[in-house]
Amino acid sequence: MNLDFLILLIGFGMVAIAGNQIAKFFQKIKFPLVTGLIVTGIIAGTSLLNFIPSETLPKLNFLNSIALAIIAFSAGAELYIKDLRSRISSIKWMTIGQLFVTLILSAWVIYFFASKIPFMNSLDDKTKIVVSVLFGVIFVARSPSSIIAVINELRANGPFTKTAIGVTVVKDVLVIILFSICFTVSKSIVNGDQFGITFLGFLFSELILSFILGILIGKLLNLILSVEIFNLLKGGLIILVGYSVYVFSFFVKEKTGEILTHEILLEPLLICIIGSFYITNYSKNRIEFIELLHTISPTIYVVFFTLIGASLSFQTLIQVFWIAIALFSLRIFTMFLGGIFGVLASKDDKSYLFISWMPYVSQAGVALGLTTIIASEFPTWGLEFQTIIIGIIVINQLVGDPLFKWSINFTNESNLKHKTPDFDGIKDVMIFGLESQSIALAMNLKKGGWVPTIISLEELNDQKNTDLEIISIKNISPESFELLSLKKADAIVCLLSDKQNYDVSKIIYDSYGTKDIIVRYNGEREIYDKLVDLGVRIIDPSLAMINLLDHFVRSPNATSILLGLYKNQETVDVVIRNKDIHGMTLRDMRFPTDVIVLSVIRAGQVLISHGFTRLRLGDTVTLVGTKKSVENVRFKLES
Known part of the structure; x- marks a missing residue:
């Protein structure tokens, strides 16, 4: 490692660190993280400040290789077959619709209007077909990280959400496989190679060899994960394995070109994604592998997206902006048609018909990774291709997440907690269930300065406790709850059956956002898990008694104070x-x-x-x- 390269690496590292901070500022003003990193790269690149001269970019290509390997590992790690079984029919047809309708229709329209795109205007017909197909493949790619972030933010769950995440992870894997095939064919067309049985035989053999190597990489990763070493070291070894795949692929290409009449072109992305798929579905180390990827990915992505920005021309980006908007509109239209096909073919709920495309708009890692490969392989037109795609991705990132959030709310699959109301100066508590324990609890709370209200599901013939406010409602429903003063409640206590307790908690969670919900648990395990998901405080009477006695033995004074015995x-x-x-x-x-x-x-x-x-x-x-x-x-x- 010479001094110039070391200085270049340190300089780029400082730019990447600055990019990470600038990207966080972009997030504060509701712009995607990716946009901030790319903008930082553009500013630091040859277009403006020239901190990273264009002649030094090839020396940093190894960072692209590392990032692409991690992107492929992450895509494969999301494809866990057992998670897809419940919605397999919907996932299958929606994937077919989004994959083939979007790809074929987009490629056909772009080829037909190639003369309107400056860099395609001078290309021959064969190359125009290549560019059009590659556009179509990139259009299909999605961002699993974006969709998972939205689902977690809204705590979304339901058939629409499950189909969306299933299609996204399946589609990303298929896109990489499809890209591997299309990319190999595209290189042959551009280089003027002849098609025939021999070419198809080599192509098939290369894909089979890549699959086999992918399984071997999976076994190697499994071995690394099985060893008892520090997680930091395991993460470093995963990065090293990913980079080694690219080094080995280049070595095989060079050596077979010297020895044979045909270069053997392995597909590093395919090898990495198969290895990751193997770990995820056929080993016991799936969780640890995913956690390690989540740990190392942010740093890798910061470097990768900043480097992409540094390789872009700001002037070219401005020139192709309107083309990017036009192609973005084309992508949305083809996805809309693909979504309609998927809903009709899978016989899904017809209310999904016009919103089924919305979860698949955002793009990031996979799309940018594939674009980088194209720009590197086809220097005559690849950079213009990359610039247009990045413009489209930035727009997709801006509108994709809001569209997906809207579609989740439209299908009522959001489980986001209602905003907690402000304290009004009075400590109100609502107790659901009229019984001896609820009356005793209300009286104790009243002595402690609270204002309790007991909610009964039965008609009140004779209200014996005139000192307590007791209200009767007909049923547990949002309509009945509107008659209560739940918006000012500071705590909710549920002393009903487990099913009724859950129904009350769910309505409170969705519509009122009361901070503390306390539930007496009666033993239904299925309901217990649902209550945990809502974040309520669960009191199991049998366990409570055991724990209470345990605390009395170990700390009698503290327990006595807690119970108010002093x-x-x-x-x-x-x-x-x-x-x-x-x-x-x-x-x-x-x-x-x-x-x-x-x-x-x-x-x-x-x-x-x-x-x-x-x-x-x-x-x-x-x-x-x-x-x-x-x-x-x-x-x-x-x-």
């Missing part, structure tokens, strides 16, 4: 709402000497509190002490 002691959670408290440390609060801060919870995380812990608005502070002192501290923090 009449003058109290334990409470207080949410900081006093703006004057914001930023102050615990040591500066001058709490009474008989009050102790047990914990501070911020953004769902428990902080180990000490004198230098700074309090923030919205923090939940757990206090223990005498009732009078605790009440004084509560007033100070909440007022």
